[in-house]
Amino acid sequence: MIEKIIEDFDIQQIADSGQCFRISHLSSNIWQVIAFRKKLLIEKITHNNYKFYCSEDEFQSIWSDYFDLQTDYGKIKNNIRKFNDQYLNAAVNYGFGIRILRQDLWETIISFIISQRNNIPRIRNTINKICKPYDGFFPTPEDLVKYTELELMNFGLGYRSRYIFDIARSVIDGKLNLSKLKNLSTEDSLNYLKTCKGIGGKVANCIALFGLYKTDAFPIDVWIQRIIDKQYNGNFSIDNFKDYAGIVQQYMFFYQKSLGK
DNA sequence: CTGCAGGCCCTTA
DNA sequence: TAAGGGCCTGCA
Numbered sequence: 001m002i003e004k005i006i007e008d009f010d011i012q013q014i015a016d017s018g019q020c021f022r023i024s025h026l027s028s029n030i031w032q033v034i035a036f037r038k039k040l041l042i043e044k045i046t047h048n049n050y051k052f053y054c055s056e057d058e059f060q061s062i063w064s065d066y067f068d069l070q071t072d073y074g075k076i077k078n079n080i081r082k083f084n085d086q087y088l089n090a091a092v093n094y095g096f097g098i099r100i101l102r103q104d105l106w107e108t109i110i111s112f113i114i115s116q117r118n119n120i121p122r123i124r125n126t127i128n129k130i131c132k133p134y135d136g137f138f139p140t141p142e143d144l145v146k147y148t149e150l151e152l153m154n155f156g157l158g159y160r161s162r163y164i165f166d167i168a169r170s171v172i173d174g175k176l177n178l179s180k181l182k183n184l185s186t187e188d189s190l191n192y193l194k195t196c197k198g199i200g201g202k203v204a205n206c207i208a209l210f211g212l213y214k215t216d217a218f219p220i221d222v223w224i225q226r227i228i229d230k231q232y233n234g235n236f237s238i239d240n241f242k243d244y245a246g247i248v249q250q251y252m253f254f255y256q257k258s259l260g261k
Numbered sequence: 262c263t264g265c266a267g268g269c270c271c272t273t274a
Numbered sequence: 275t276a277a278g279g280g281c282c283t284g285c286a
Contacts, residue, residue: 018267115267116266117268117283118282118284119266119267119285120266120267121285122266122284126283156282158281159281160282161282197269198269198270201269202269206267221268222266222267222268257267
């Protein structure tokens with residue numbers, strides 16, 4: 001077990017920010033994170049003091065990167081505040097502990113295909129179901145192609161089963177090359193992702209932001225669209241934020257969720 | 262019982 | 275290129 005002081009970090013906010021479906025709140029101050037074939041327990045001591053139940057080595061080699069701890073979010077928030085945008089300021093203050101996780105690409109692709117026309121509790125449920133046969137770890141493409149499309153539907157994937165089945169197949173065939181994807185520009189990665197059936201604009205942007213750490217990607221879902229319509233009369237310029245537009249998106253999304261529709 | 266939830270695909274005009 | 279219907283499923 002190791003103890004760390006971390007600024008601009010709140011595990012519950014990250015868990016609820018919609019970027020990740022595998023952080024569970026076990027008890028009042030304990031969370032479990034499952035990622036990269038590891039399970040990690042985290043205990044919150046104070047607002048910026050956390051205990052991580054792992055070795056220093058594991059923390060440095062996996063979790064420090066996963067939680068994006070080398071990025072200075074205080075600086076990003078200050079940049080956002082410079083626009084004197086009332087709504088954004090409120091959003092940044094509300095979601096002060098949000099960070100963009102550096103998640104596994106494959107897991108992100110499948111998770112956000114599942115997310116379409118779906119709500120968060122059900123996304124979590126479905127993902128837990130497909131992980132269950134694998135000791136709670138996320139199934140690989142090889143694991144998934146062992147099922148028929150019909151068997152995949154038994155996990156509650158619904159009409160997304162075909163998309164997932166096909167994409168797992170494509171990764172194994174090399175038709176969808178994940179290492180290649182990691183080396184593309186944001187725009188190229190979006191276009192490449194969208195060649196897959198089942199990945200449209202919104203899901204592609206989520207995969208780019210959360211699976212490729214393309215922080216200039218800006219997923220527009222119904223919540224963000226609602227903000228753009230109501231707060232900005234239909235025109236919100238993401239160009240202002242460039243390489244951290246995706247981080248702005250997270251603050252907006254998380255804040256708007258607290259306000260409701 | 263409808264309606265709907267962090268879309269996407271496909272068909273039409 | 276814009277608009278509209280259909281789609282799995284679980285829950286209010």
